[in-house]
Amino acid sequence: MSVFFTALLLILPISALAARRLPLSTTIKMALVWVAIFAVFFLVVMVWQRGTGVT
Numbered sequence: 001m002s003v004f005f006t007a008l009l010l011i012l013p014i015s016a017l018a019a020r021r022l023p024l025s026t027t028i029k030m031a032l033v034w035v036a037i038f039a040v041f042f043l044v045v046m047v048w049q050r051g052t053g054v055t
Helices: 003-019 024-052
Strands: none
Touching (some): 003 024
């Protein structure tokens, strides 16, 4: 995964949650959940691409 996608995985959810003015602990927990969701999505896509031979 490139640095760009890694930065997006971290910056976008955190900035969206911070804009809602939630407590810091809640924001961090929710951001980690979003990072996990995106990570699983990218892993599924990578596995699918390997299985079908798409590069």
